[in-house]
């Protein structure tokens with residue numbers, strides 16, 4: 690069983706995934722993903738395998754709930770230092 694909350698999207702061929710509560714702003718979020726990726730997630734595949742085409746910041750949001758705009762240092766969405774995120 691997957692722990693992801695995935696819903697049908699208004700867009701044909703896509704699904705909407707509800708992302709966890711962001712530790713910075715304490716809000717959940719939504720990301721629209723291809724239905725094939727949603728199916729893979731529901732099969733229990735890791736996010737990076739299910740959605741290899743998705744922006745890594747959005748994959749991170751699916752995993753941790755952290756919105757790209759909420760990263761420390763990210764002030765206006767695009768002001769993100771990738772080094773802050775790719776620390777592993």
Ligand SMILES: [Zn+2]
Pocket residue numbers: 711712713714715716754755756759
């Ligand atoms: Zn947030």
